[in-house]
Amino acid sequence: MGVIEKKSRKMRKLRTFQKALLIAAVGGVMVAIGAVPDFNKILKHLLNRKNDARFRYQANTVMRRLAAQGLITFEERGGKRYARATEAGERMLEFESLRKRSAQKPKRWDDRWRVVLFDIPERRRRVRDLLRTFMREFGFVRLQDSAWIYPYDCEDIIALAKANFHIGADALYMIVEQLERDKHLREHFGLPPAS
Known part of the structure; x- marks a missing residue:
């Protein structure tokens, strides 16, 4: 596999990762990455990551990027930090859902x-x-x-x-x-x- 193919695959995985985080934030609330064990497994599988420190770093980077884009906000409750999708984030997910349906x-x-x-x-x-x-x-x-x-x-x-x-x-x-x-x-x- 060439360098361009590897970069392309990595970008697709990151977009999938961003969508997964956004979906989790819409589906309820999520502690900033470690509180939902099944979700952690899903994201690790999506990224094929074995190194937890790198995984957490990447997850937090993506969450900050989503927050900077106005797609999620962070809330503090009970000493834990949660992410919740904003109205723009929910619209983005609706857009992605429609895009998939229109392809069928x-x-x-x-x-x-x-x-x-x-x-x-x-x-x-x-x-x-x-x-x-x-x-x-x-x-x-x-x-x-x-x-x-x-x-x-x-x-x-x-x-x-x-x-x-x-x-x-x-x-x-x-x-x-x-x-x-x-x-x-x-x-x-x-x-x-x-x-």
């Missing part, structure tokens, strides 16, 4: 296109750029500047995007039954040709 395509397409139109003013250009990235990550295809298309139900994803980016009135979700010249889209999404 239905066995049969319902012959309907989902189209999202948005009209975000220039003064909110950063939000517009983030939304474009969001749409690409979920597998949408750009039809025109602010028109995106997807073949499967994605109403939950769009609702989450509207809430996260505060664009409720600036975005429109449509279900389209007929679309001209959709051959390239059908090929892109691996859908059967039009009958």
Whole structure:
């Protein structure tokens, strides 16, 4: 295995580790790493770590990073330090959950296109750029500047995007039954040709 592959694998493990810590913080409360024995075993398994000191150091580093990103907060109770997910942390987990669900395509397409139109003013250009990235990550295809298309139900994803980016009135979700010249889209999404 080459150096780049090793770095890539390490980054994937760290992202998994961050998600695991965040999930634990959402699922209840967690003592800053050592209080939940099963959780310790799960995280050690995720990281393939045998050295407890290094594991604790890495876990605490990740927790500080999550706190700096505003995804978790720390609380003191009964002389112990607990981590709890913030609202932003819970939204991030919801986003990850939706991303996994969107990757699972239905066995049969319902012959309907989902189209999202948005009209975000220039003064909110950063939000517009983030939304474009969001749409690409979920597998949408750009039809025109602010028109995106997807073949499967994605109403939950769009609702989450509207809430996260505060664009409720600036975005429109449509279900389209007929679309001209959709051959390239059908090929892109691996859908059967039009009958």
